[in-house]
Each structure stands twice: as C-alpha cells, then as structure tokens.
Amino acid sequence: xxxxxxxxxxxxxxxxxxxxxxxxxxxxxxxxxxxxxxxxxxxxxxxxxxxxxxxxxxxxxxxxxxxxxxxxxxxxxxxxxxxxxxxxxxxxxxxxxxxxxxxxxxxxxxxxxxxxxxxxxxxxxxxxxxxxxxxxxxxxxxxxxxxxxxxxxxxxxxxxxxxxxxxxxxxxxxxxxxxxxxxxxxxxxxxxxxxxxxxxxxxxxxxxxxxxxxxxxxxxxxxxxxxxxxxxxxxxxxxxxxxxxxxxxxxxxxxxxxxxxxxxxxxxxxxxxxxxxxxxxxxxxxxxxxxxxxxxxxxxxxxxxxxxxxxxxxxxxxxxxxxxxxxxxxxxxxxxxxxxxxxxxxxxxxxxxxxxxxxxxxxxxxxxxxxxxxxxxxxxxxxxxxxxxxxxxxxxxxxxxxxxxxxxxxxxxxxxxxxxxxxx
Ligand SMILES: [Zn+2]
Numbered sequence: 001x002x003x004x005x006x007x008x009x010x011x012x013x014x015x016x017x018x019x020x021x022x023x024x025x026x027x028x029x030x031x032x033x034x035x036x037x038x039x040x041x042x043x044x045x046x047x048x049x050x051x052x053x054x055x056x057x058x059x060x061x062x063x064x065x066x067x068x069x070x071x072x073x074x075x076x077x078x079x080x081x082x083x084x085x086x087x088x089x090x091x092x093x094x095x096x097x098x099x100x101x102x103x104x105x106x107x108x109x110x111x112x113x114x115x116x117x118x119x120x121x122x123x124x125x126x127x128x129x130x131x132x133x134x135x136x137x138x139x140x141x142x143x144x145x146x147x148x149x150x151x152x153x154x155x156x157x158x159x160x161x162x163x164x165x166x167x168x169x170x171x172x173x174x175x176x177x178x179x180x181x182x183x184x185x186x187x188x189x190x191x192x193x194x195x196x197x198x199x200x201x202x203x204x205x206x207x208x209x210x211x212x213x214x215x216x217x218x219x220x221x222x223x224x225x226x227x228x229x230x231x232x233x234x235x236x237x238x239x240x241x242x243x244x245x246x247x248x249x250x251x252x253x254x255x256x257x258x259x260x261x262x263x264x265x266x267x268x269x270x271x272x273x274x275x276x277x278x279x280x281x282x283x284x285x286x287x288x289x290x291x292x293x294x295x296x297x298x299x300x301x302x303x304x305x306x307x308x309x310x311x312x313x314x315x316x317x318x319x320x321x322x323x324x325x326x327x328x329x330x331x332x333x334x335x336x337x338x339x340x341x342x343x344x345x346x347x348x349x350x351x352x353x354x355x356x357x358x359x360x361x362x363x364x365x366x367x368x369x370x371x372x373x374x375x376x377x378x379x380x381x382x383x384x385x386x387x388x389x390x391x392x393x394x395x396x397x398x399x400x401x402x403x404x405x406x407x408x409x410x411x412x413x414x415x416x417x418x419x420x421x422x423x424x
Pocket of ligand 1: 151173
C-alpha cells in the first residue's frame with residue numbers, strides 16, 4: 001500500500017496570504033479523491049503528560065463539538081489514556097500528546113496518513129507544542145487547549161486551513177491567538193465541511209481483493225465487501241460479457257459477490273471489470289496458449305497442403321499457430337504430374353487427411369512424387385502411328401519414325417515411348 005501524509009498545523013503569527021474565500025476546504029489525493037475516514041467513528045488515545053490540568057476534559061469537549069453536529073454521522077471517540085509519545089508515527093494509533101516541537105510559530109500539529117489510492121485515512125497524531133504555554137482556564141499568555149484542539153480535530157476530519165481574512169471567525173481559520181476561544185464553537189461553514197465529508201447517511205465501501213488474474217480457461221471467484229454501516233446498500237455490475245456476476249448483484253452492509261469468467265478462446269489477453277459499490281474490481285485473463293503446426297514437403301513431385309481450420313496453405317504458408325490441444329486436419333493435394341505418397345508424422349500415416357492434435361508444437365512431412373508415366377515397348381515393324389508423343393520426346397518424332405520405317409531404313413526393332421495415345 002502506498003501511503004502519504006499531510007502535516008497541518010496552527011500558527012500564531014499572522015501574515016498576509018492571498019487566497020479565495022472558500023466555505024470550507026477538504027484534503028484531496030493527487031487523483032482528486034476526498035481524503036476521509038473509511039469508518040466515521042474515530043478513536044483517539046490521549047497522553048496528557050506535559051499538558052495543563054484539565055487537558056483531557058478540554059480535548060474531549062473539542063471532540064464532542066464536532067461529534068454533536070446533527071447533520072453528520074461522524075464521531076470522535078476517546079479511547080483512553082496513553083503513555084505513548086509516538087507523535088508523527090504511522091502506527092495505526094491515533095494519538096494526542098504534548099511535546100516540544102522546537103518550531104517557533106507552530107503551536108500544534110496534526111500528522112495524518114492516508115492510502116493514496118482510496119484516500120482513506122488510517123492514522124492521525126495531534127501534538128500540542130509545549131514550547132508555548134497552555135491552559136484550560138484562560139491563564140494570561142496561554143493558548144486555550146479546547147480552542148486549538150477543536151481546530152486540530154478539524155484537520156483530523158481532513159478539513160483544510162482557511163487563509164482568507166474573511167474566514168477568520170471559523171474554526172478552520174489557520175491562525176490562533178493567546179487567549180482565543182472562538183474556535184471552540186463551529187461556524188456554519190465548519191459544520192458544512194464535516195457534513196460534506198460525513199453526512200448522516202455516510203456510506204463507504206471497501207472490496208477485497210481488488211483484482212484477480214485468470215488463465216485462458218477461466219474460472220470462478222469471489223469478492224468480499226465491507227461497508228461502513230449495515231444500512232449501506234450496494235450493487236455489483238459486470239462491465240464485460242465474459243464476466244458474469246453469479247451472486248451478490250445487490251446487498252446491504254458487508255457481503256460477498258461471486259462471479260465466473262468464461263474461457264478465452266483467442267490468443268490475446270483481456271481485461272474486464274465489475275463495478276461493486278462504486279469500486280472497481282479488475283480481472284486480467286491471459287489468452288489461450290498456442291502451438292505451432294509446421295509442414296515440410298519432400299519427394300521429387302509437387303503438391304499443396306492445406307489446413308482446417310484455415311491457416312496453412314503450403315504453398316508458401318507452411319506453418320501456423322493453433323490453440324493448444326485443438327485438432328487440425330491437413331489435406332494434401334498433388335499437382336497434376338505428381339501424386340501424394342503419404343505423411344511422415346507421429347500423428348498419421350497413409351494418404352488420407354491427417355488430423356493432428358496440437359498438444360505441443362508439431363511437424364508433419366508430406367511426400368509428393370512425380371507420377372510414374374505409362375511406358376510402352378513398341379515393335380516398329382507393326383504399324384504404330386505416333387500421332388501424339390509427349391515429353392520428353394518431341395511430338396514430331398512420330399513423323400520422323402514413320403518416314404524412317406517407310407523408307408526401309410534399318411532401325412532398332414523396339415523403342416520405348418511414353419504416353420502413346422493412339423495406334424493406327
Ligand atoms: Zn490548521
């Protein structure tokens with residue numbers, strides 16, 4: 001989890017700052033989400049060591065001022081005395097303590113930590129700077145604990161300082177004075193601030209996990225939802241056809257969403273989402289594994305090998321990737337002067353179509369041989385008429401031979417010719 005923190009403090013020196021007037025301002029993450037508590041019941045431990053008498057009651061009064069706002073569900077809860085001095089330590093314990101900060105001009109600090117992704121707060125520590133004098137009964141030259149505590153608790157809500165002089169009566173005005181008590185009570189803008197962040201019907205949701213990966217085969221999974229209140233309603237909606245919410249389409253309070261992921265039948269991976277209570281659950285699914293089928297052709301003849309499903313046309317396209325464990329049927333077609341003799345492979349033999357299972361890369365050899373041409377042995381004395389003689393003999397040789405025979409020239413008594421088509 002990536003965390004970050006803000007430090008907000010109250011200073012005693014007044015300087016001129018130019019800013020717009022805001023009714024209230026809230027802390028935001030770098031992506032623009034409001035920073036706030038997931039659970040609007042926030043517990044603080046208090047270490048009064050170093051503080052004036054009556055500190056605890058003053059701090060509790062400051063808590064109550066915010067908690068008693070009728071339009072909010074937020075509540076500060078006193079969690080007990082603590083001896084911890086771990087101010088500014090991200091330990092998931094919200095602590096109020098007294099100590100010397102060594103910083104001139106800063107009378108109190110509030111460190112708070114939040115998750116940069118969700119904006120949810122998870123730790124806040126307030127320290128009163130004992131380099132200054134404090135009281136709860138308006139002693140001369142002292143700062144009032146309840147006055148400054150109320151302001152610092154405003155930062156605990158994730159309200160920001162206000163700097164415009166027009167905001168000077170508000171609790172969240174950035175500076176305070178010796179003897180000042182006006183921050184003990186909230187102005188309407190302060191009330192609007194806490195109400196904006198934590199309205200009466202405040203609902204927050206968290207989902208776990210926030211993402212899941214699946215292989216191409218798909219599968220099922222579940223997502224747990226936690227809600228800040230059992231009265232908080234939610235819905236879950238798949239944003240992709242291959243992601244199906246099987247249960248938990250709607251609910252209230254804590255719950256579970258179950259889903260199933262269809263098989264991915266293509267080689268490319270894909271990403272889908274389910275929107276649950278406004279939160280995004282992300283599914284990444286890998287593409288189906290593929291294996292390569294390759295063809296080699298051998299022999300003295302020529303021919304073509306094609307595949308079903310399509311992909312190989314060999315030809316010149318003599319390999320293709322197919323889904324792992326799929327079946328691919330190969331068909332061999334010999335050229336006219338050739339014949340297909342058979343396959344060499346672990347998959348098939350003979351001359352019928354070859355079906356290969358691609359449980360791994362496979363290679364299949366197809367053998368084409370030139371056709372055996374018909375051969376005749378001719379007796380030249382018996383009147384053959386060589387009207388059509390194909391390669392390798394020239395067709396004109398028939399006439400030549402006839403002339404030779406008719407001329408009474410002595411020739412060999414037999415001669416081998418190919419593809420003699422007729423006889424007269
Ligand atoms: Zn402040």
